[in-house]
Amino acid sequence: xxxxxxxxxxxxxxEIYKVCEELEKKKPKSYVGFESQFDNEEGWAFHRYxxxxxxxxxxxxxxxxxxxxxxxxxxxxxxxAEARGYYDLPGSDIFGVSMLAPTLLxxxxxxxxxxxxxxxxxxxxxxxxxxxxxxxxxxxAGMTSTAxxxxxxxxxxxQKTWNTGAHYADxxxxxxxxxxxxxxxxxxxxxxxxxKDKGVTVRGIPYMNGSHVYNEVYLDDVxxxxxxxxxxxxxxxxxxxxxxxxxRSNMDMVYGLVKAQEEFVNFCNxxxxxxxxxxxxxxxxxxxxxxxxSIEAVRTLAYRVADQQNRNEMGLMDAASVKVFASELLExxxxxxxxxxxxxxxVKHSKWAKLNGSAExxxxxCFVPIVSMGTNEIQRNIIAWYGLxxxxxx
Amino acid sequence: MDLRYSEQQEILKKSARDFLTKECPKAKVRELENxxxxxxxxxxxxxxxxxxxxxxxxxxxxxxxxxxxxLAMHIEEVGKNILPGPYIxxxxxxxxxxxxxxxxxxxxxxxxxxxxxxxxxxxxxxxxGLFDASGITLKAVHKGNDYVLNGTKMFVDGAxxxxxMIVVARTKDGSGExxxxxxxxxxxxxxxxxxxxxxxxxxxLCEVVFKDVAVPAKDVLGKVDxxxxxxxxxxxxxxxxxxxxxxxxxxAVFEMTVAYAKERVQYDRPIGAFQxxxxxxxxxxxxxxxxxxxxxxAAWKESxxxxxxxxxxxxxxxxxxxxxxxxxxxVKLHGGIGTSSDHDVPLYYRRAKAADTxxxxxxxxxxxxxxxxxxx
Ligand SMILES: Cc1cc2nc3c(=O)[nH]c(=O)nc-3n(C[C@H](O)[C@H](O)[C@H](O)COP(=O)(O)OP(=O)(O)OC[C@H]3O[C@@H](n4cnc5c(N)ncnc54)[C@H](O)[C@@H]3O)c2cc1C
Ligand SMILES: Cc1cc2nc3c(=O)[nH]c(=O)nc-3n(C[C@H](O)[C@H](O)[C@H](O)COP(=O)(O)OP(=O)(O)OC[C@H]3O[C@@H](n4cnc5c(N)ncnc54)[C@H](O)[C@@H]3O)c2cc1C
Numbered sequence: 001x002x003x004x005x006x007x008x009x010x011x012x013x014x015e016i017y018k019v020c021e022e023l024e025k026k027k028p029k030s031y032v033g034f035e036s037q038f039d040n041e042e043g044w045a046f047h048r049y050x051x052x053x054x055x056x057x058x059x060x061x062x063x064x065x066x067x068x069x070x071x072x073x074x075x076x077x078x079x080x081a082e083a084r085g086y087y088d089l090p091g092s093d094i095f096g097v098s099m100l101a102p103t104l105l106x107x108x109x110x111x112x113x114x115x116x117x118x119x120x121x122x123x124x125x126x127x128x129x130x131x132x133x134x135x136x137x138x139x140x141a142g143m144t145s146t147a148x149x150x151x152x153x154x155x156x157x158x159q160k161t162w163n164t165g166a167h168y169a170d171x172x173x174x175x176x177x178x179x180x181x182x183x184x185x186x187x188x189x190x191x192x193x194x195x196k197d198k199g200v201t202v203r204g205i206p207y208m209n210g211s212h213v214y215n216e217v218y219l220d221d222v223x224x225x226x227x228x229x230x231x232x233x234x235x236x237x238x239x240x241x242x243x244x245x246x247x248r249s250n251m252d253m254v255y256g257l258v259k260a261q262e263e264f265v266n267f268c269n270x271x272x273x274x275x276x277x278x279x280x281x282x283x284x285x286x287x288x289x290x291x292x293x294s295i296e297a298v299r300t301l302a303y304r305v306a307d308q309q310n311r312n313e314m315g316l317m318d319a320a321s322v323k324v325f326a327s328e329l330l331e332x333x334x335x336x337x338x339x340x341x342x343x344x345x346x347v348k349h350s351k352w353a354k355l356n357g358s359a360e361x362x363x364x365x366c367f368v369p370i371v372s373m374g375t376n377e378i379q380r381n382i383i384a385w386y387g388l389x390x391x392x393x394x
Numbered sequence: 395m396d397l398r399y400s401e402q403q404e405i406l407k408k409s410a411r412d413f414l415t416k417e418c419p420k421a422k423v424r425e426l427e428n429x430x431x432x433x434x435x436x437x438x439x440x441x442x443x444x445x446x447x448x449x450x451x452x453x454x455x456x457x458x459x460x461x462x463x464x465l466a467m468h469i470e471e472v473g474k475n476i477l478p479g480p481y482i483x484x485x486x487x488x489x490x491x492x493x494x495x496x497x498x499x500x501x502x503x504x505x506x507x508x509x510x511x512x513x514x515x516x517x518x519x520x521x522x523g524l525f526d527a528s529g530i531t532l533k534a535v536h537k538g539n540d541y542v543l544n545g546t547k548m549f550v551d552g553a554x555x556x557x558x559m560i561v562v563a564r565t566k567d568g569s570g571e572x573x574x575x576x577x578x579x580x581x582x583x584x585x586x587x588x589x590x591x592x593x594x595x596x597x598x599l600c601e602v603v604f605k606d607v608a609v610p611a612k613d614v615l616g617k618v619d620x621x622x623x624x625x626x627x628x629x630x631x632x633x634x635x636x637x638x639x640x641x642x643x644x645x646a647v648f649e650m651t652v653a654y655a656k657e658r659v660q661y662d663r664p665i666g667a668f669q670x671x672x673x674x675x676x677x678x679x680x681x682x683x684x685x686x687x688x689x690x691x692a693a694w695k696e697s698x699x700x701x702x703x704x705x706x707x708x709x710x711x712x713x714x715x716x717x718x719x720x721x722x723x724x725v726k727l728h729g730g731i732g733t734s735s736d737h738d739v740p741l742y743y744r745r746a747k748a749a750d751t752x753x754x755x756x757x758x759x760x761x762x763x764x765x766x767x768x769x770x
Binding site for chain 1: 395396397398399400463652655656663664666667669672673675676677679680683684685686687688690691694695698705708711712757760761763764767768769770
C-alpha cells in the first residue's frame with residue numbers, strides 16, 4: 001500500500017489549506033457549526049462569499065471533464081472537503097456541486113449540462129433537493145406528489161419536506177410521480193425547477209436547536225419545463241440511484257472531528273479542576289484517546305474511499321461505513337464533550353460558552369448526518385444486502 | 395496513494411493461506427492447546443524452510459529481508475488461520491537483534507532463527523502486571539565479568555520451549571526508563587525455572603523464575619542501562635504485528651458468521667434474513683474497514699521509516715477492542731453452537747482476549763495516544 005500523497009497533491013493541499021485558513025478569519029461570529037450557512041442571512045452570505053472564492057480558483061469543478069470546465073482531480077476535491085471540514089467552512093453547495101453536477105455529467109442531456117454546469121462551477125446558482133415527502137422518507141419511491149405532462153410542460157402538485165436550504169436556494173431538483181398507472185420505479189420523473197417559480201411556497205421547519213436548516217416545500221400547479229428533465233421521462237428512479245451512487249468521501253465530516261479533537265485537547269490542557277489540568281485526569285485522557293483512535297480509523301477509511309473514487313471505482317460499501325461511523329462518532333463526541341464541560345455543557349454559543357458552544361451544537365446537530373442522506377439504518381441495510389449478500393427485505 | 399494490496403502481496407498472502415490450511419487445520423490448533431510444548435516442531439521446521447522465520451532478517455544473515463508491511467500482511471493470514479506457538483513473538487523479538495545486536499550476536503542467532511532452529515522469547519512483564527518502565531524490577535547485578543539476575547518474569551511466550559530469551563532487567567536503582575538493560579541469554583541457563591500458566595487461549599505463556607542466573611557481560615543487548623528504547627521499539631512493532639494477527643482473526647470470524655447466517659434456517663428462512671442480525675453484521679463490516687486502514691497506515695509508516703508510534707498505539711488500542719467486539723458478535727450470531735469448544739468461533743474469541751494484553755493493553759496504549767495528541 002502507499003498512503004503518500006504525490007508532491008503535486010501535497011502542494012495542492014497546502015494551497016487549499018491556506019485559502020481556507022484565510023477564509024476562516026472572515027467567518028461571522030454567529031457561524032458555529034456545519035449547517036450554519038442555512039440559519040441566517042449572515043451565514044448564507046458567507047457561504048456565497050466562500051463559494052465565489054472557490055469558484056474563481058476552479059474548485060467547484062474539481063474532477064469534471066475538461067470540456068465542461070473541469071479542473072484538477074477527484075483527489076483535489078477530497079482535499080478541499082478535508083480543509084473545509086477542518087476550518088468548518090461552507091462554500092461548496094452539497095446539492096449542486098456534490099450531488100447534481102456528477103449526476104448531470106452521467107445522465108443529463110447535452111443541453112442541460114451546458115446550461116447548469118457553468119452556473120454550478122461559478123457559484124451563480126445554488127440548489128436544493130426536493131425528494132422527501134411526509135409519507136415518503138426512506139421509502140422514497142412511495143411518493144405521491146404528481147407531475148402531469150401538458151405538451152412541453154409538467155404541472156406539478158404536492159408537498160416535499162425536510163428540504164435543506166430551500167429557503168435560500170435558486171433552483172431545486174426533485175422527483176415526482178409522472179405516470180399514475182406506471183409500475184413502481186418506472187413512474188417517476190426527475191426535474192429541475194426554479195425556486196422562484198409561481199406556485200412554489202417554502203415554509204421553514206425549525207431544527208431541534210431552533211435553527212432554520214430545512215423546510216417544507218409546497219408545489220401548487222407549478223409549471224416545470226420538460227427541457228429540465230434529467231434522464232428519461234418516467235425513469236427518474238434510475239437518476240435517483242445514479243445520484244445516490246455519488247457518495248461523497250465524507251472527508252469534511254471526518255476533518256470536522258479532527259478539529260473538534262484538537263480543540264478539546266487544548267481545552268483540557270487549559271482548564272483546571274481541583275488545581276490540576278483536566279488533561280491530567282486519567283479518565284479524561286482515556287476517553288479522549290479512545291475518541292482519537294476512532295477518528296484516525298475512520299480518517300484512514302475515508303482515504304480508502306477517496307482512493308477508490310480517484311480510480312473511478314465507487315467504493316459504496318466503504319462510503320456507507322464512513323457515513324455511519326463518522327456521524328455516530330460525532331454523536332458520541334457531542335455527548336462526551338458536553339459531559340466533560342459539566343454545567344457548561346448546556347450553554348449555547350454566547351459569552352458564557354466554552355469552546356464557542358460547539359459541544360452543545362454537536363450534541364444536537366449530529367442527527368443531521370445520521371438521519372439525512374439515507375438514515376444509518378438504511379446504510380446498514382445497504383451494506384448487508386449489497387455488500388454482504390444477505391437476503392433482501394421484501 | 396494506493397490503498398490496495400499489491401499483486402505480489404496477494405501472492406504472499408495466498409501462499410501463507412494455502413500452507414496453513416493444509417498444515418495447520420483447526421484440529422491441530424485444538425490439539426496443540428493441550429500439548430506440553432504448545433507448538434509443532436515439524437511445522438516450525440517447514441516454516442523455517444519457507445523463510446517464514448526470516449522475513450524480517452536481512453539477507454546477509456540468511457533471511458528474506460522483506461518489508462515490514464509485507465510481514466504484516468503475512469501475519470494477517472497467520473491470524474486468520476490461527477497458528478499456535480511462539481511464532482509472532484519470535485519474529486518480533488528478532489528485531490531487537492537486527493536493530494541493536496552486536497555483529498557477533500547477529501551472526502550467532504539470526505541464521506539460526508531464520509532456519510527454524512531457534513525460538514526467541516521476551517521476558518518482560520512481571521507480577522505487577524504493568525506495561526510501563528516502572529513495572530521492571532528484576533535485578534541484574536554486575537559481578538566481575540558477569541551480571542547476576544534475580545527475580546520473576548510473567549507471561550513469557552513459550553519460555554519452556556525457547557532456545558533464547560531477551561530479559562528486561564534493572565541494572566540501576568530507581569523505577570524510570572533509565573537503568574533498564576536487555577540481556578540476550580540462553581533460555582536453558584542454570585538457575586532458570588519455567589512453568590506454563592493456564593491462560594484463556596491456552597497459548598503457553600510462562601512464569602520464569604531467575605535464581606542467581608549468571609550472564610556474561612557480552613550478552614547485554616544494546617547498551618547497559620539504555621534498554622528501554624529497544625523495548626519500546628519492540629512494543630511498537632509488536633503492537634502492529636499483533637494487531638495484524640488480530641485483524642486476520644476478526645476477518646475469519648466475520649466471514650464465518652456471514653456464511654453461517656446464509657445457510658442456517660430458522661422460521662423457514664436463513665437467519666441472515668433477520669434485520670436484527672443483518673445490522674450486527676453490517677457493524678462488523680464497518681469495524682473491519684476502520685481497523686484495516688488504521689493498521690496498514692501504521693505498518694506502511696513503519697516500512698517507510700516514518701515516525702509512527704502514535705499510529706501504532708492507536709492501532710493496538712482500536713483493534714484490541716474490535717477483535718473482542720467482532721468475536722463476541724460471532725459467538726452470539728451462531729447461537730448455541732457458537733458457545734461450544736468444538737466450534738471455531740470461540741477459538742478466536744478466546745484469542746481476542748489474549749491478543750489484547752500482548753504488547754500492551756488498550757488502556758496502556760490509550761495513555762500513549764493521549765501523550766501524543768498533545769494531552770499535557
Ligand atoms: C437535517 C435533515 C436534512 C434533510 N435534508 C433533506 C433534503 O434536503 N431534501 C430531502 O428531500 N430530504 C431531506 N431530508 C430527509 C431525509 O432524507 C429523511 O428524513 C430520511 O430519508 C428518513 O426519512 P423519514 O424522515 O421519513 O424517516 P422514516 O423513513 O419514516 O424512518 C423512520 C425510522 O425508521 C427507520 N427505517 C425506515 N425504513 C427502514 C428499513 N427498511 N429498515 C430499517 N429501518 C428503517 C429509519 O432509519 C428511521 O430510524 C433531511 C432530513 C434531515 C433530518
Ligand atoms: C449454555 C446453553 C445451555 C442450553 N441448555 C439447553 C437445555 O437444557 N435444553 C434445551 O432444550 N436447550 C438448551 N439450549 C439450547 C438453546 O435453547 C438454543 O441454543 C437457543 O434456543 C438458540 O437456538 P440455536 O442455538 O439453534 O440458534 P439459532 O436459533 O439458530 O439462532 C442463531 C442466531 O440467530 C438468531 N435468531 C434466530 N431466530 C431469529 C429471529 N427470528 N429474529 C432474530 N434473530 C434470530 C439467534 O438469536 C442467534 O443469534 C442451551 C443452549 C446453551 C448455549
